[in-house]
Amino acid sequence: MPSQASPEATGAAGSAAVLLETRDLTKEFRGFRAVSDVSLRVVEGTIHALVGPNGAGKTTLFNLLTGFLTPTSGQVLLGDRDVTGMQPEQIAHLGIARSFQITSLFDQMSVVDHVELALASPTGLGYRFWRSDSTMKQFRPRAMELLEQVGLTDRSGAAAGSLAYGQKRALELALALALDPKLLLLDEPTAGMGLEDVDRTIALVKKVSAGRTVVFVDHNMHVVGSLADTVTVLQSGQVLAEGTYEQVRNDQKVITAYLGQAGEQHV
Template sequence: MTDAVILETRALTKEFKGFVAVSQVNLKVQRGSIHALIGPNGAGKTTCFNLLTKFLTPTSGQILFDGHDITAETPAHIARRGVIRSFQISSVFPHLTVLENVRVALQRHLGSSFQFWRSERSLDSLNDKAMALLAQVDLDKYAALTAVELSYGRKRALEIATTLAMEPKLMLLDEPTQGMGLEDVDRIKQLIKKVAASRTVLMVEHNMSVVASIADTITVLQRGATLAEGPYEQVSKNPAVIEAYMGSANTELKGAH
């Protein structure tokens, strides 16, 4: 495994009672890149994410991160190594302020997340860092609002800020633009490009225009196996990929140039 590769899977496989959800996937994610995992519904993308973060245990195969075999490690160990996942459904605390949400994530990173009896003042030292993270995702002016008052797109931006608070080396983004209008999609797309400038991003994403405009490398899964891999220009012209998407998704694939 070269220094250029931050994450690698070797013949990664997951079976559920005879059904092969992920089959012999060999993935190489380059350090400092945006790598997209795409494919039709049921292709195994989310299962693959669950294997990488150890929410599921592989049936066979290996996962290597930063040169270490992490196949047998717990989710907590993997998170401590810097593999941090942002979930498909927005997972912020709705009745805490935007600032407090990021502060909770910073506490978690400091290992003090369960010390709820500490005085409010003792957490003030985290405010500057929390505000700096909010500025990174253009939410600093919303710091005093409760999270429930944010638009859906800004909630996802807040979720990215809380993910950044965990100091990820590799950010796993699960459908970051799902359910968004065009304006929010564009905001999150620009945000992903911005945060990827100093770290690696692996994302599952359905929106082909997002993938086409920001992903350096795309891996296409079909029925749990790798169908194609490469830059968007190459993958979008692959006959097997076009056939796999068919119908409306195929139109999306062509329309994303």
């Protein structure tokens, strides 16, 4: 089941507190509109899914939300703060963390060292390559807490390169959580996983979403149905439909434009 949001937070934003909002957000690439006039409202404390066929604009929208792309027009607001055009590191400091679709880990570095480095980075220590082991060890207790959250305690001393694929994604999630974000953006969190890892990741996202707001992209409708309080369906860079999973899966426009193409086995 999705996270337990308040009634007004489920589905449409209603009068609940909106943590993330876009207003007529548009991104053009040499005349091609990858994202077109998207107005999105993400309610605080909920899990919000972005779905749509390939080329729908999901990744471009993610990049606009996190500052990796600058919009052609429109606004991005975090709470009541306009973050449009801010650099990724500035947005991260405001409490947004993103987990990427493709993991970027140091194969020879241990799992716990990855997390310690992530915890140190906001303090500036993470960029000092002369740092002593004793300095970094101050982050060890919190690093182990995060590894326990994502189920990697028994792999803390292992080299990241030795982890199975699902474990690497779990480590990536721990690195995002190290920033203590109020908004967590997950880009295809179950991409490339087998069924067992998918179910484990669903449980993991439910666990770490407590007290946070989560926005995620995923093609697997089982994942979307299991996690999302609200689902926004994109097509050709525009919002096609929005509502609960049950509402959008029964929307004829969605069935025709997306689910029908993807295959009924995903519904």
